[in-house]
Amino acid sequence: MTDKVDCDIRQSVDRISSQMRRDYGESLRELNLYVGQDNLLARLWQGDGIMQMQLCEHLNCEPPTITNMVKSLEQNGFITRKRDERDARVMRIFLTDTGKDLEKPVELRWKRQQEKLLHSILPEERLLLRRILKQMESNLL
């Protein structure tokens, strides 16, 4: 009996995640961004000049993924890369002016998406939901 509920939960999480990704990704296309790139930029907005390894940690993904994303973002003029002077292995990533200008419009779309996801959920429910989700997160570690 619990089985059915459990199964629903897992599938629900999947569906929400992929639908969010689709929706939000679509709204980001107006800014010439792909979903996921906003998260990389978000890390840079709170301080750029960092190395790719730090982006890996922030995005929780593998180095080759960053290489690809960074390449694409550079080609589109949102970031630049500079070889570190002290350690020639590391590439330091900087925002261009265009990249900086994206912060506000991305934030707008992010909030819009969030509101869409949660608009019918009461504040108490949101608190409870957050607690359970955090618990699930730590279950996966």
Next chain:
Amino acid sequence: MTDKVDCDIRQSVDRISSQMRRDYGESLRELNLYVGQDNLLARLWQGDGIMQMQLCEHLNCEPPTITNMVKSLEQNGFITRKRDERDARVMRIFLTDTGKDLEKPVELRWKRQQEKLLHSILPEERLLLRRILKQMESNLL
């Protein structure tokens, strides 16, 4: 103030989804499957000989995605494709014996993953959680 909670919820859902995908995907590699292929096969286990459009609906994805997945699954010997006799546009997808044999081991891994995700969550919480998630799902439609 609610802002922070909302933001956490969205990120939590993202993290859970991607971590689940990683974890579960890894366990599926033992079966020579990629994550997502199990869901396609699951539709076939409940009745094969269906057309690709039906798989699109079940997986909630676009036709080219199915073309790719089906190609890969065919190359690995899990399914076969047959041109429909009445309507030459449609391809009908059938399970091979190898494909049929995957049902049990996939189900085992799926349940194991589900248990990992939910093990610390009480039954009442699961019910509540499901309700809220469903609500979020319908918010996105």
Next chain:
DNA sequence: GTGATATTATTAGCAAGCTAAATATAAGTC
């Protein structure tokens, strides 16, 4: 039957994401 429109599937080209293997540099050891 002919012509316009629907449907089904594929191809090409792009993105995120992965693993395994290669490259380049740095740092530690003898």
Next chain:
DNA sequence: GACTTATATTTAGCTTGCTAATAATATCAC
């Protein structure tokens, strides 16, 4: 200084996933 090990990034090749464009067949209207 030479050898080994560790770190940062890249490359190649695969997956799911997308859109836009194409091909092939069906169906509907006339």
